[in-house]
Structure formats: structure tokens, C-alpha cells
Amino acid sequence: MSKFALYTKSSTESVHHINMIDMPSIEQAEAYFAGVKNLSLVQLRDLFIVKEITNSNKNLLYGNR
Numbered sequence: 001m002s003k004f005a006l007y008t009k010s011s012t013e014s015v016h017h018i019n020m021i022d023m024p025s026i027e028q029a030e031a032y033f034a035g036v037k038n039l040s041l042v043q044l045r046d047l048f049i050v051k052e053i054t055n056s057n058k059n060l061l062y063g064n065r
């Protein structure tokens with residue numbers, strides 16, 4: 001399984017790491033986050049970015065660094 005994270009997507013604010021989950025694919029991670037946020041996939045993709053996390057030794061205390 002890979003780790004995927006949900007990030008804010010806005011040109012008026014800095015990007016913030018919101019949530020992280022272990023899922024087999026990015027499509028499943030997007031579906032999970034859409035369900036958690038009660039959004040359609042289109043709405044989720046308009047408001048947020050889902051990215052695979054390759055360096056898993058960082059946690060929420062370190063943010064995006």
C-alpha cells in the first residue's frame with residue numbers, strides 16, 4: 001500500500017497538508033477523501049490535491065517540508 005495525502009488547493013493561501021491515508025491507488029484515495037468531505041470527485045479535485053507521499057518518515061508536525 002502507498003500513502004496518499006490530501007492538500008488544500010488555493011492560489012490565495014499556502015498549501016496545507018490536511019489528511020493522510022494508506023490506499024492501494026490514487027483513485028481509491030481520491031474516492032475515500034471525497035467520501036470523508038461529502039464531495040463528488042469533481043468537487044474534490046477542484047478544491048483539493050491528492051498526492052502520493054514518497055518520504056513516509058515525515059508526519060503532520062513537519063507539514064510539507
